[in-house]
Amino acid sequence: PILDDAVFEDTQYITAQEVQGIQGRQPKTIVCYLRNSLVDQVQAGTRCKITGIVKVLQMSNIDRRLSLYVEVLNITKDDDDINDVVISQEDIQLIKGYAESSDVYLRLAESVCPTIYGYMDIKLAIVLQMFGGTTIDIGSTYLRGSSHILLCGDPGLAKSQIIRAVANLVPRSVYTSGKSSSAAGLTAAAVKDELDGRWVLEAGALVLADGGMCIVDELDKMTDEDRSALHEAMESQTISVHKAGISAQLYTRCSLLAAANPKMGKFIPGVDLASQVNLPPALLSRFDLIFLMVDVPDTKMDSYVANFVLKIRKQGELAMENVSNNESTQEGYTTPIDESLIRKYICYARQINPILSEEVMKYLSDQYVKMRQDDDNISMTVRQLEALIRLCESSARVRLSQSIELQDADRALHLYSVAKKSISLN
Numbered sequence: 001p002i003l004d005d006a007v008f009e010d011t012q013y014i015t016a017q018e019v020q021g022i023q024g025r026q027p028k029t030i031v032c033y034l035r036n037s038l039v040d041q042v043q044a045g046t047r048c049k050i051t052g053i054v055k056v057l058q059m060s061n062i063d064r065r066l067s068l069y070v071e072v073l074n075i076t077k078d079d080d081d082i083n084d085v086v087i088s089q090e091d092i093q094l095i096k097g098y099a100e101s102s103d104v105y106l107r108l109a110e111s112v113c114p115t116i117y118g119y120m121d122i123k124l125a126i127v128l129q130m131f132g133g134t135t136i137d138i139g140s141t142y143l144r145g146s147s148h149i150l151l152c153g154d155p156g157l158a159k160s161q162i163i164r165a166v167a168n169l170v171p172r173s174v175y176t177s178g179k180s181s182s183a184a185g186l187t188a189a190a191v192k193d194e195l196d197g198r199w200v201l202e203a204g205a206l207v208l209a210d211g212g213m214c215i216v217d218e219l220d221k222m223t224d225e226d227r228s229a230l231h232e233a234m235e236s237q238t239i240s241v242h243k244a245g246i247s248a249q250l251y252t253r254c255s256l257l258a259a260a261n262p263k264m265g266k267f268i269p270g271v272d273l274a275s276q277v278n279l280p281p282a283l284l285s286r287f288d289l290i291f292l293m294v295d296v297p298d299t300k301m302d303s304y305v306a307n308f309v310l311k312i313r314k315q316g317e318l319a320m321e322n323v324s325n326n327e328s329t330q331e332g333y334t335t336p337i338d339e340s341l342i343r344k345y346i347c348y349a350r351q352i353n354p355i356l357s358e359e360v361m362k363y364l365s366d367q368y369v370k371m372r373q374d375d376d377n378i379s380m381t382v383r384q385l386e387a388l389i390r391l392c393e394s395s396a397r398v399r400l401s402q403s404i405e406l407q408d409a410d411r412a413l414h415l416y417s418v419a420k421k422s423i424s425l426n
């Protein structure tokens with residue numbers, strides 16, 4: 001070739017991965033080739049629709065293997081949750097019927113891992129987390145609407161089963177473990193591209209879950225690098241990457257549902273939570289709700305749990321309609337809502353942005369001042385007040401309401417008090 005007459009173009013290779021649809025199946029990937037104006041239009045973890053021409057590339061003259069790639073013609077970013085789930089008019093009528101019922105919160109809570117007995121307050125908190133609050137992004141002001149919940153407790157209390165069940169309910173959910181994550185870990189990593197040897201970004205679990213929920217088991221086993229980056233990812237919902245000459249900011253606009261175990265195998269009553277979990281206090285403060293699950297012998301409750309587990313084992317999953325999650329303690333139990341309908345319910349409700357009324361604002365303000373005065377350790381801060389507001393917005397979304405009512409505020413305060421009481425280890 002004549003170098004003086006050569007025309008140089010901006011080029012970029014990216015790897016496109018299909019949306020994770022079926023749990024347990026590895027998503028397919030394909031290399032995409034971008035030119036000129038299409039270069040740097042997307043970052044790692046961005047959801048988009050790619051239009052292009054599939055072509056065949058021979059790896060080398062010696063190696064006769066052929067590889068497929070896409071010559072990209074157009075890229076359209078896709079940030080709308082509703083596109084992930086198809087909602088029919090019949091589904092909308094069912095959703096509105098559930099939203100208007102008086103026991104909608106109970107039915108949704110019982111639909112979260114119905115094979116696990118009890119934990120109704122924890123399940124209700126997870127339901128509100130799935131629906132989420134309103135994100136406010138005005139210039140330099142950013143207030144996240146995603147809630148973060150940590151389940152921390154003794155082994156064998158079904159923490160992993162509960163959070164695994166949530167992965168099937170929430171659109172755009174990513175399940176991972178703090179110990180078994182890939183090279184990208186929970187955040188992001190810089191790796192060498194196999195095609196041209198250049199350094200590229202590989203998105204981690206939090207980046208891939210942008211717009212959904214990131215579910216992390218064994219959070220206390222994560223690497224030190226992930227632990228330091230998690231502070232920014234949870235609060236500002238971004239990850240700043242400065243590695244191998246790459247400077248980028250990736251979005252992590254997702255809720256974090258995590259589970260952790262104590263250092264010594266079991267929790268010791270009367271000892272501070274931060275000293276028993278391998279998580280720094282600054283990171284613990286970023287969780288909206290922390291539920292401590294302690295294995296305490298209780299004759300009545302142990303009898304209920306044993307009978308429930310034995311019934312599940314004997315009758316199998318097909319008999320779930322006749323086995324109540326709380327049949328021994330609550331009346332009026334109904335069949336759990338179908339998982340596919342819950343996904344549609346969440347997508348439909350996220351289109352609503354509830355507004356605080358003057359009455360609720362005054363009520364929350366008075367409760368905040370009161371809790372600040374009653375708390376000797378001053379654990380109630382503005383961060384916790386914002387968490388209460390997010391829970392109120394989520395509660396209103398469940399009812400498909402445009403305004404936040406006093407019942408939403410009471411529900412948020414109740415969950416906050418339950419979580420605070422569990423941490424006290426009394």
